[in-house]
Amino acid sequence: MKDVTIDACFVAMLLEGAQQQGLECDPILLRNGISRLALSKRGTRVPLKSFAAFAIEIMKTLDDECLGLTHRKQRLGSFNMMCRSCISARNIRRSLKRAAKFWNLFQNGYQHDVLIDGEQISYTLSPIDGQRPLNNYLAEAILSSIHRFHCWLGGQFIPLDHVAFEHAEPEYADQYRPLFYGAPISYDDEVCSMTFPLRFLDLEIVQTPETLDQYLRGTNLSLLYQPKNYRVIGDQVRQWLERNIKQGNYKATLREAATHFQMSQQVLHRRLQAEELSFKEIKMQTRRDLAVNLLFQNKYKIEEIATLVGFSEPSAFIRAFKAWTGSTPLAYRQTRR
Known part of the structure; x- marks a missing residue:
């Protein structure tokens, strides 16, 4: 990816x-x-x-893991210590409570709580009076990182029933789909929260202090990355499309994808639909992202990039790229110089 x-x-x-x-x-x-x-x-x-x-x-x-967005610094190493406080918990229930208790020691931006209501559990962030972060990024990053870290701890994907934000719906709301795996999202709520089925509370932690050391060698910006061991079908289709486009199979179809994943076209279509995706949309996003990366490399002419992402005519690529980004490929390249 x-x-x-x-x-x-x-x-x-x-x-x-x-x-x-x-x-x-x-x-x-x-x-x-x-x-x-x-x-x-x-x-x-x-x-x-x-x-x-x-x-x-x-x-x-x-020296601030909150990136200057809160009223006081969150020193480097905080995320590392949170992870180490959770690794010895027996199950996800205990780990979530430890995570919330750990972050509340700092009283930095949000009060963290774990709430159980019926058949659901919620991890909530309530803004602390006078400590509201500068923008939405911190709430997005905290919820995403807590979710993905606990998926890793339990060794399996934990589906989200719902995600809520206290802020209004932003212009970039479409970015939440991959960030929260297609979960329904609401805005203008009293608190920020993510909710998932209660049955995952007793999921046992399968990771160890040794595997945690390896986990922590990477970045703690888990906002950015799909966990490799439990990718949802949309992410798997995207990876498959990336490989095909790079190998010259620009016309990869839903039928070919279904064959690769050993399911019928109807089943693949329904599974993508469940994540609010379509094969056509994923293919468009994959070509767009490949094109943007090639433009950033400054090694290829516009005509060459058009061919590399599957367009037979540069003019068609230019029209498509402008529809994707609002700029022509040349103007897009020039803005980064």
């Missing part, structure tokens, strides 16, 4: 926190191949690896 891109609005939210702390961000943007000019254009996307590197550099420079 190295060719995945992310909406530039996430870069802008991190910039807000860094600039609030007085950090000069232009050199950091340039070191990571991101153009400030491009950020002002709606629909601009940047390679996920560039965003991750940018976020990590800000985090390390500020």
Whole structure:
């Protein structure tokens, strides 16, 4: 999934926190191949690896895992210690409670709570008076990272029944679909929360301190990555399409995908539909992200990129790219210089 891109609005939210702390961000943007000019254009996307590197550099420079978005710093190593406090819990119930208790020690932005109601359990974030984070990014990152970390702890995917945010629906709301695996999302709620079935509370933790060491060698920006061992079908289809397009099979079809995944077209269609996706949509996003990454590399002419992502005519590629991003490929490339 190295060719995945992310909406530039996430870069802008991190910039807000860094600039609030007085950090000069232009050199950091340039070191990571991101153009400030491009950020002002709606629909601009940047390679996920560039965003991750940018976020990590800000985090390390500020010594703040909250990236300058809260009223006090969350020192580097906090996420690591939270993980270590949870690894010895017997099951997901105990781990969630430990995570909430750990973060509440800092009283930094949100009060964390674990609530049980009927057949569901919710992990909630209630804004602390006078400590509201600068923007939406922190709530999104916390809920996503808590969910994915506990999927990893239990060794299986934990489906989300619902996700709620206290903020209004943002322009980039479509980005929540992969972030929260297609779960229904509501806005303007009193608190931020994610809800999942109660039956997963007693899921035993299968990870160990040794596997945790390996887990922590990577980035704690789990907001960015689909967990590899329990990817949902939409993510698997995207990976399959990436391989096919790179190998020259630009006309890969739903029928071919269904054959590869050993199911009927109808079943594959229904499973994608359950994640609010379609084969056509995933194929479009895959071609778009491949094109954006190739443009960022500055090694290929526009005509060559058109061919590499499956367009027989450059003009058709230019029209499609403008529909995807609001800019022509050439203008898009120039904004990052």
